[in-house]
Amino acid sequence: MKRQFGKWCAWAMILGGLYMAPRVLGVFELNVLLGTAIFALFSLSLNLLLSFTGLLSFGHAMFFAAGAYGTVLVLTRLSGFPLLPLIGIGAAAAIGLALLLSPLLVRVSGHAFAMLTMAFSQIMYATVMKLSHITGGNDGISGFAIPSVSIPVVGVVDMALEQNFYYFAISILGLSAWVMWFFTRTPFGSIMVGIRDNPERVTYLGFSVPLSKAIILCVSAGFAGVAGSIYALFQNMVSVDGVLGPLSSFSPLINCFIGGLGTFIGPIFGTGIGTILLELMSAHPEQAQLVFSLVLIAIVLFLPGGVIMLYWKANTRWMAVRQNIQNRFFKRRIYE
Amino acid sequence: MKSIRAIAPPVTCICLLCLYIISMDIGAARAFTPLQADFSSYDPEKQEIPSGDTIKVGLLEPFSGQSASAGEISNWLLGWVVHDINSQGGIMVDGKMKKIQVIKADTATQPVVAKRALQRLILNDKVDFFVGTAGSHIAIIGNQMAEKYQKIFLNYSAYSVHLMNAQNFNRYTFRTCSTTDINARGLAYYFSKTPIRKFYILCQDYSYGQDFGASMKKALKEFVPTAEVVGEVYHPLWLKDFAPYLSKVQASGAEMIISSDWPPDSWNLMLAIDQMGMTIPVAGQFFDDPRMGENLKNKKVGLGNTVVNFHLCNVETERNSRFNKIFHERYKDNAKVQIDWPTGVVGGVIGHFYWFFDVVQRAGTLNTEKIINLWEGDTYESFAGKLTMRKCDHQAVMDMFVSTLVSPSKWSKTGNGLGYQEQAVRIPADIVMSPCPEGLK
The missing domain is CATH 3.40.50.2300 (Response regulator)
Incomplete structure (x- = not known):
């Protein structure tokens, strides 16, 4: 009961903090926070494949890009398109791409899956560059107006204002993260873990591994698409290097490693640490990548379970200490 | 007392005037003038x-x-x-x-x-x-x-x-810099005075490269109606292997490549020309960089490269001579910078x-x-x-300058010994400038 209360308190504090952020932080800090939240969702979507299903993807950015380009192309070509369905378009574009690729991707795992995803991502990169008259190529597409949202009673909310967009985006991102977490807690979540640990056993239990993988890929791609869609709206631009460059695929992977594989929450920590590092190094761009690489190497060597391991270790130690104190107190009470 | 009152207003006015002149003088004394510092410590x-x-x-x-x-x-x-x-x-x-x-x-x-x-x-x-x-x-x-x-x-x-x-x-x-239109018009005007007529457009595949290609074709049509664009291709940014593109250039019989490439693409293009045993000159804005000559084996590669820019060190003006002197004094023996004259x-x-x-x-x-x-x-x-x-x-709005790379040159130091010709050709602003864009007044 006490633990449940603590949990609720923590959630209330997080939600309160997110609500208060625009009132406390400046526009720049708010943008950093929102950018972190977007990449956290992107990393979480990759984590569904990597931590829960054991599928290492080197090309997850293609789903992020599909979401970003899907949203922006519809926004710039169809005037008067409402904002919320635009996010849906982004998710649908990414899911469509996942459906298209799944017949090939679900039949492989391990290195082959990693290489195939990277290859498809490169094909998408080349295609976006070739279709520069549609996608803008290296220049990208920018400077589009973000549609306002009409809410009953409240009225029309101007999304060009950073504060308003923050509340809109953080709600979608939070909801998406919760849905993903819930997904891992369903019986299907157990199948995901089963595929990771022993795919033959899953087959013996009567589940189709390829079909299950296809569903997981679509779910993961859909959320990457949502992150991509919000990213494009937040940046007010989409460009090939921004959403499909090598770093776009590797940064969520690095976030998962830094945060901690095998946990749901790890990538969120990883993204946070990555953002803090990037911000600290912003004045020294020439050395930023070197420092980032050194931190990654240090984490892989000394904290192979990611920074979340620090929390688990501290928690376990604290539990042991508490138990010890309780035992002593209990014994003394008995003797008294 | 009465007389003091009488002279007070004019005296006050004179004092205020003096104060104003002094403050103006201080302001002027504090104004910076270009090229006054000791650059040896910079x-x-x-x-x-x-x-x-x-x-x-x-x-x-x-x-x-x-x-x-x-x-x-x-x-x-x-x-x-x-x-x-x-x-x-x-x-x-x-x-x-x-x-x-x-x-x-x-x-x-x-x-x-x-x-x-x-x-x-x-x-x-x-x-x-x-x-x-x-x-x-x-x-x-x-x-x-x-x-x-x-x-x-x-x-x-x-x-x-x-x-x-x-x-x-x-x-x-x-x-403050020129535009793709201005550069193209400057080059085309210069080529109208030379016998070169077969051009190959090779640019980077993004807005700048595409704009330069389009501007170049328009300018050639205007200034050199007899010119022929024998090929046109746009390559990805930061290309390492120019061989496929240069094979096309070779097959086209072009006399000059026109390119908007900037470093490192411009360096890699020159290196690829050298490696393929070609000596075709390139015209553009960034083909005068002394650093690109470093790895070229053939002394003839880059010879005849035509550079268009809004400034060149071989433009003869009093201010430019002074600037050249100060700059050269600072960087003439600087192996790290490798640019000894202000290109x-x-x-x-x-x-x-x-x-x-x-x-x-x-x-x-x-x-x-x-x-x-x-x-x-x-x-x-x-x-x-x-x-x-x-x-x-x-x-x-500015005049543009065009210069060809020659050897030997008084302006060169590094690389394969190329530098600007003695004096740049000045192309007046009224020839190179386009009118205000449509919709802007």
């Missing part, structure tokens, strides 16, 4: 960072990735001017002498990274102005952010003509920075609106000639 890597109340200037350039060299060069050039001005005490703005503080922001030549870097510059570092930038696709982000946050953006190195058309123009952006972009950009800070000095304030009002229509005598800021599209 090192771009050890720039002094002034503290306290400063004029904050954001430098938006790539400092990482393939084109990091462009950022290093810009930091060097801006640092030169800032070193000069700060050593003279700074600039008098809003009644205070303030030194200039440069804050670097890395674009990595990626629009999204550039946008984030700019937000940091404007919202976090609270810069007064920002300057840049390599890449027209990055400059367009600069345009948008300048308009959104109402900060002056000095664009000294993004050339795409569409950056300042009616769709993209905003009153906070000023472009086109190097000299031109330094001149443009002086112009910008001169405008701020004359405005006497950091107020954006006052600086805009002063700069619109302003005229400045730079090293190579007169610059005028056109009010309609905030585009600098």
Whole structure:
């Protein structure tokens, strides 16, 4: 009961903090926070494949890009398109791409899956560059107006204002993260873990591994698409290097490693640490990548379970200490 | 008593007048003049960072990735001017002498990274102005952010003509460099006086390269009707292997490649020409860089390269001679920099920075609106000639200069021994400048 209360308190504090952020932080800090939240969702979507299903993807950015380009192309070509369905378009574009690729991707795992995803991502990169008259190529597409949202009673909310967009985006991102977490807690979540640990056993239990993988890929791609869609709206631009460059695929992977594989929450920590590092190094761009690489190497060597391991270790130690104190107190009470 | 009262008003007036003249004199004494500092101590890597109340200037350039060299060069050039001005005490703005503080922001030549870097510059570092930038696709982000946050953006190195058309123009952006249209017209006019008639257009595949290709075809049609464009191809940015493209050039029988490529693509293109055993010259803006000659084995590669720019060290003016002398004195034996004479972009950009800070000095304030009002229509005598800021599209109006690379040359030092011809050809502004874009007055 006490633990449940603590949990609720923590959630209330997080939600309160997110609500208060625009009132406390400046526009720049708010943008950093929102950018972190977007990449956290992107990393979480990759984590569904990597931590829960054991599928290492080197090309997850293609789903992020599909979401970003899907949203922006519809926004710039169809005037008067409402904002919320635009996010849906982004998710649908990414899911469509996942459906298209799944017949090939679900039949492989391990290195082959990693290489195939990277290859498809490169094909998408080349295609976006070739279709520069549609996608803008290296220049990208920018400077589009973000549609306002009409809410009953409240009225029309101007999304060009950073504060308003923050509340809109953080709600979608939070909801998406919760849905993903819930997904891992369903019986299907157990199948995901089963595929990771022993795919033959899953087959013996009567589940189709390829079909299950296809569903997981679509779910993961859909959320990457949502992150991509919000990213494009937040940046007010989409460009090939921004959403499909090598770093776009590797940064969520690095976030998962830094945060901690095998946990749901790890990538969120990883993204946070990555953002803090990037911000600290912003004045020294020439050395930023070197420092980032050194931190990654240090984490892989000394904290192979990611920074979340620090929390688990501290928690376990604290539990042991508490138990010890309780035992002593209990014994003394008995003797008294 | 009565007489004192009688003379009091005129005496007061005279005193006030004297005070005004003295204050004007102090202001004038405190005004900076270009090229006054001792440059022997100037090192771009050890720039002094002034503290306290400063004029904050954001430098938006790539400092990482393939084109990091462009950022290093810009930091060097801006640092030169800032070193000069700060050593003279700074600039008098809003009644205070303030030194200039440069804050670097890395674009990595990626629009999204550039946008984030700019937000940091404007919202976090609270810069007064920002300057840049390599890449027209990055400059367009600069345009948008300048308009959104109402900060002056000095664009000294993004050339795409569409950056300042009616769709993209905003009153906070000023472009002091030339445009793809101006460069193309300058080259085409120059070629009209030469026997070269077969051209191959080879440019980078993004807004700047595509604009330059289109401008070049238009200008050739206007100035050299007998010219033939025997091929046209656009390659990805940061290309390492030019062989497939050069094979096409070889097969086309072209006499000259016209390219908008900038480093490292321009260096790699010259290297590929050398490796393929070709000697075809290249015309463009960045084919005079002494650093590109370093790895060329054939002494004839690059010979005949034609360079068009808004500044060249072989332009004969009194100011330019003085500038050349100071610059050469500082860098004649500097193996690290490898640019011993102020080549086109190097000299031109330094001149443009002086112009910008001169405008701020004359405005006497950091107020954006006052600086805009002063700069619109302003005229400045730079090293190579007169610059005028056109009010309609905030585009600098200037003469252009064309020069061919020859060997031997008094201007060369490094690489395979190439340098500019003795004197550059001046092409007047009324020939190279296009009219104001449609929709802008």
